[in-house]
Amino acid sequence: MSASHTLPAARPFSGGKRWLRYAAPQAFFPLAGRLLPWLLGAALLLAAAGLYLGLLVAPPDRQQGDAYRIIFIHVPAAWLSMVIYVAMAFWAGIGLVFNTRLSSMMASALAPTGALFTFLALWTGALWGKPTWGAWWVWDARLTSELLLLFLYLGFMALQAAIDDPRRADRAGAVLALAGVVNVPVIYFSVQWWNTLHQGSSLSARGASMAPIVLQAMLVMTLALWAYAIAAVLQRLRNIVLERERHTEWVRQYLAENKR
């Protein structure tokens, strides 16, 4: 365990590829820290604008009344649950193939936020299903595959937590994450492939199936949740970097120089 204690503060990087610099945890860490206040600020402003449009400006739906307003949180959360899974599998795969530590840490940082948005998509879906379909839950292709997504996230987290050696945990998690990625197109296309109770896609190549104000509010809320999710993932990634690199000199120096 002694070699890792004395990592050099900066390692040589190949000249023409400056962006690769940020693949090193010690270069990435302060950069992520500088981005955080902007991301959280953007999330707050966008959420305020989106909630204003969705709850105060958009008129009630002709069939669903005001129950339809759940769309402004349900659809953005459901989109994020899938996007985060693909990002998690991507970074886990990069970490597996190129043996880059930060990529694997990124996958681990994405999982809890992905699981949270999957839970929120299911929760808001249940609260929308009850008044519109008369049921909190049905074993429909869309709902079942989204529930499977939650179990994939939880399985990834449980597997990583069960393995003590971080690099072995990274590799085992990556295999699970990559195997589960086939579920994402199943969720997305489930409303076309099967006859489901769940309504079709809100957005498609043919355009949007809704009034412009509803679409605007939904897209602004989507941006708000994206900004929040990126911020939360970067916060968690920084925590994981600190914990895993705790034996290194740069972490000690960084904390000494940035006392809060």
Next chain:
Amino acid sequence: MIWDSWSDFLAMGGYARYVWGSFGVVLVALGVEQLMLALQREDAETAVRLASLQQRGRQ
């Protein structure tokens, strides 16, 4: 602005518990996540201090 009054807004056309149950739980969930991230940060900083003490003890 489509609402006539504050109570009108809160009633959400009779769907208050579904609409506020959705938005409220999202707000609480994100708040809890932020709290857990702050606690995780504290733990990580403690781990860094502990590692540094251990190393000093070994020298």
